[in-house]
Each structure stands twice: as structure tokens, then as C-alpha cells.
Amino acid sequence: MxxxxxxxxxxxxxxxxxxxxxxxxxxxxxxxxxxxxxxxxxxxxxxxxxxxxxxxxxxxxxxxxxxxxxxxxxxxxxxxxxxxxxxxxxxxxxxxxxxxxxxxxxxxxxxxxxxxxxxxxxxxxxxxxxxxxxxxxxxxxxxxxxxxVWYPITVATQSWHLRKTIRAYLQKSSDDLTQLPFKLHDFGARGVSSAESAAIGGAAHLVSFMGSDTVLGVVAANHYYNETMAAFSVPAAEHSTITSWGRERETDAFRNMITRFGKPGAIVSVVSDSYDLFAALDVWGTELKQAVLDSGGMLVIRPDSGDPRTIVLQTLRALDASFGSAVNRKGRRVLANVRVIQGDSVNPESIEAILAAMDAAGYAADNIVFGMGGALLQQINRDTxxxxxxxxxxxxxxxxxxxxxxxxxxxxxxxxxxxxxxxxxxxxxxxxxxxxxxxxxxxxxxxxxxxxxxxxxxxxxxxxxxxxxxxxxxxx
Structure with a gap:
């Protein structure tokens, strides 16, 4: 044998x-x-x-x-x-x-x-x-x-319904629907049970969205579905690239991100809760504000802990106070030069709750991108x-x-x-x-x-x- x-x-x-x-x-x-x-x-x-x-x-x-x-x-x-x-x-x-x-x-x-x-x-x-x-x-x-096939169908189905939710809030609060395909970013690769799951589930998400950090999912979509490039990503910090500088040099770590990646038209995402999110927001809005403006790029702040609904609103308000905002045709505020990405505790319920809270507070859905991990690719099963x-x-x-x-x-x-x-x-x-x-x-x-x-x-x-x-x- x-x-x-x-x-x-x-x-x-x-x-x-x-x-x-x-x-x-x-x-x-x-x-x-x-x-x-x-x-x-x-x-x-x-x-x-x-x-x-x-x-x-x-x-x-x-x-x-x-x-x-x-x-x-x-x-x-x-x-x-x-x-x-x-x-x-x-x-x-x-x-x-x-x-x-x-x-x-x-x-x-x-x-x-x-x-x-x-x-x-x-x-x-x-x-x-x-x-x-x-x-x-x-x-x-x-x-x-x-x-x-239940797995890719279920992932694709959930993403399709989430697209409907996000789209409804964009229609209500935004002047720009073209951003919809990039509003829900796949961060599920590390949370799935296998490389094959990352490939299959990651590809399924891309039926409705075009943002992904699940490399195997993008490769699978390209390979099996005849696509040149099915999704895109941007340079982004993780906690190790910030905390490796030490707490006393956190501002230097932030500045390095803008220096390295902050170019006209570019997007750079920086996790900012390694120690004190609110102190970090103050640094972004004072000491580093001019560097952000001079870069010509879009700074995306990632708060990664706390109650998502509360933290997103607090982050938006702090950024609004420092960078300012403009009121669009829907009567909602759109931040200048900065955005927020929420990647912690993101699921269908929290997405709806965050968007509803933002709308009630007068902020357009333009201001946020969601990053979804385990709830996107792993917290489903055949019985879903x-x-x-x-x-x-x-x-x-x-x-x-x-x-x-x-x-x-x-x-x-x-x-x-x-x-x-x-x-x-x-x-x-x-x-x-x-x-x-x-x-x-x-x-x-x-x-x-x-x-x-x-x-x-x-x-x-x-x-x-x-x-x-x-x-x-x-x-x-």
C-alpha cells in the first residue's frame, strides 16, 4: 500500500x-x-x-x-x-x-x-x-x-448584500457613487482555515468589490475568471511598522509613512491606535498636518480598537476639527484630505450601525472605508x-x-x-x-x-x- x-x-x-x-x-x-x-x-x-x-x-x-x-x-x-x-x-x-x-x-x-x-x-x-x-x-x-460551491456562493452573496447596504448610504449622503467598489476591503486571508479558502472566498468577494489584501483571492479571480487584475490595494501600516519605532518615536513613524508613500493622488493608510488614538489624532491634526497637505495624497486613519460606532464618530470629528470639511449637495460633510478605515469588529451589523450613525451625525459615507476579515471569509458555513x-x-x-x-x-x-x-x-x-x-x-x-x-x-x-x-x- x-x-x-x-x-x-x-x-x-x-x-x-x-x-x-x-x-x-x-x-x-x-x-x-x-x-x-x-x-x-x-x-x-x-x-x-x-x-x-x-x-x-x-x-x-x-x-x-x-x-x-x-x-x-x-x-x-x-x-x-x-x-x-x-x-x-x-x-x-x-x-x-x-x-x-x-x-x-x-x-x-x-x-x-x-x-x-x-x-x-x-x-x-x-x-x-x-x-x-x-x-x-x-x-x-x-x-x-x-x-x-456553497462557500463562494455564500461569500459572494454576503458581499453583494453588503454592497446594497453601502450603496444605499452613498445614494443618501454622497455625490459620488463611483467609489462604491472600493468601500469594503478584504482582509480575510489570515482568518481562514486554508490557502484554498483564501483563494476561493477572496475571489468571491471580488464579484461586488475591487479592494483586497487577500493576494490568493485576487490571483484566483485573475486565473480562473480571465481577469488581468481583479482588485487593488494601497500601502498601509500595521502595528509592527509603527510600534517598532517605539512609543516615543510614534510621530516619526507616522511621518515616515507620509514621506515614503504620500504622493499626489496616492492613498496611504496608517493605523493610529498603537498607544493612544486620541493623542495620535492630535498629532495628525497639528504637527503632521502640513506634511499631509503638502504630499498631495489622501491620508486614511485606521482606528483599530474600541466600540466601532463610537470610535468612528470620534475619529471623524477630530479629523474634521483639524483638517476641515465641505458640505456636499446632499447636505453631508466630506472631510478634506483625510478618510477613515474601520477594520475592527466589522460585520454586516456593525457596517449598518456605523453608516447610520455617520448619517445621523451629518457625515457622508465618502468618509469611510470598511476592512472586513474573519466575518467576510470565515464566519459563514454551509448552513448560512x-x-x-x-x-x-x-x-x-x-x-x-x-x-x-x-x-x-x-x-x-x-x-x-x-x-x-x-x-x-x-x-x-x-x-x-x-x-x-x-x-x-x-x-x-x-x-x-x-x-x-x-x-x-x-x-x-x-x-x-x-x-x-x-x-x-x-x-x-
């Missing part, structure tokens, strides 16, 4: 083996279906949750990474050794069929709503079908890998939007039969039945899930699902620019 406890330098090859990218018990399922089974059909849906609509995103990443490379004989040998030692049967004949008769490519058809679509919950977002009698069970074997992938139809011999679950102990886990598709109303934009063959008002409803993958071939390769356009098409 191959050594399954080998070093991390070999883990990438293990992760790329689709036979192992599953749950243990699925290895035995090929023996559990009716003997006459010849095809299967499954679907993915959000069964409700925190938000009543989800923004579909991330399937293209999963397909490109895991399904577009062929299964090999070596992968079969590796998986066989693992499962037999692990206590599970192994369908060697089925996997040899995939390699020898299918060229290693899984004979599976995946259909999905276009990425960037915003769809009400309780609808089929993805369907997976395998009509090859030799390996029909693939339609459920892939559940473990494919259902992980109650994602599930279920088998809904099976072909026994030549006849398709509906399949569903309907537990008396939890009606919320009731699944849909039949071979499903998603339709969209051409006139109203309304979505509905129906069974095949499609029945309904002809001419008004059209199929919203497209075939994105078939037997190893990626059939749709969408760009991030197109996804963004679709996701925000309704903004006015």
Missing part, C-alpha cells in the same frame, strides 16, 4: 485525485442502488437562510481545478489502496471503465445558472446528470466536491444558506423515476423531485424551478440553466467582468 501519511509536499497530488475527493461512505454506494439503475440526476439548492437570494459564483473554479484533468490508472491504484485499508469497498471496475472507455474524463453533465445571477432561495442552481449505466452513481459521488445537493431522479432500466426525501421531523429538509431545470421569466426576471419536460407558458419563460461541463469539457468560460455586470445589472 502507498504511504498515505506522506509529507505535505505530496498533498497536492492527493487532493487532485477526484476519486479521493469524496466522503468515505460514498465508495460503497455503487452497491446500494437498485440493480437495474442506469442513470442518476442530482441538483444543488439553497434551502433558505440568512439571505432570501443568493449570488451564484464559484462553480467555474471547481470545474477547472478538479474535473478538467483525466483520472489515471495511478489515481485508481492510490484510491484502491486507501479505501481497502480504510474499511470501504472500492469500485475498481467502474473507475477502470472511466479510464479505459472514457479517456479518464467523467461522463457527467453539469448545468448551472450563469455565474453572477442573483436567484431566490429554494431553486435549483446546479444540476448533475450521469446517464452512463456503467458509472451512473457518479452523479452523487461528486456531491462532496461540487457542494463546496442551508445548501444541499440531493438526488431527485433515477433511471431504472429505461424509465426515469422521481426521487425525493420528505422527513416528518423537519419539513425544511424536504427535497425536490424529478429531472429539474430553472426557468426565468423573460419579462419579469422571476425564477422558478420546474421538472423536465418543461411545461408552462411558452414565449414568456426560458431555460435559465446552461450546460457548463460535459464529459471532461468545460463548455462555458466566463470572465469576472461579465459576472460583475450580471450581478449588478439592476443597480440604478
Amino acid at each position: 502507498p504511504n498515505m501519511t506522506r509529507g505535505l509536499h505530496d498533498i497536492a497530488s492527493i487532493l487532485s485525485n477526484p476519486i479521493l475527493n469524496t466522503d468515505s461512505y460514498k465508495a460503497s454506494h455503487y452497491l446500494q442502488y437498485p440493480p437495474e439503475a442506469s442513470a442518476m440526476f442530482s441538483y444543488i439548492e439553497s434551502r433558505g437562510g440568512r439571505y432570501d437570494r443568493t449570488l451564484f459564483f464559484g462553480l467555474q473554479m471547481l470545474i477547472k481545478e478538479y474535473l478538467c484533468r483525466p483520472v489515471t490508472a495511478a489515481m485508481i491504484d492510490e484510491a484502491k489502496a486507501f479505501f481497502l485499508a480504510h474499511g470501504e469497498p472500492f469500485n475498481e471496475a467502474g473507475w477502470r471503465y472511466v479510464v479505459e472507455q472514457c479517456g479518464g474524463y467523467l461522463p457527467v453533465r453539469i448545468r448551472a445558472v450563469p455565474e453572477g445571477s442573483v436567484v431566490p432561495t429554494h431553486n435549483a442552481l446546479v444540476t448533475v446528470e450521469c446517464d452512463d449505466p456503467q458509472v451512473f452513481w457518479l452523479a452523487t459521488y461528486l456531491e462532496t466536491m461540487l457542494l463546496r 444558506q442551508r445548501f444541499a445537493m440531493k438526488c431527485s431522479a433515477i433511471r431504472l432500466g429505461d424509465e426515469w423515476r422521481d426521487v425525493h426525501k420528505d422527513p416528518v421531523t423537519d419539513a425544511g429538509k424536504r427535497s425536490m423531485k424529478g429531472r429539474l431545470t430553472l426557468q426565468v421569466n423573460r419579462r419579469t426576471g422571476e425564477y422558478r424551478t420546474v421538472t423536465l419536460p418543461i411545461a408552462g407558458e411558452k414565449g414568456e419563460w426560458e431555460d435559465a440553466l446552461v450546460t457548463v461541463f460535459d464529459s471532461g469539457r468545460l463548455l462555458v468560460d466566463v470572465s469576472l467582468a461579465e459576472i460583475r455586470s450580471r450581478a449588478h445589472a439592476g443597480e440604478v
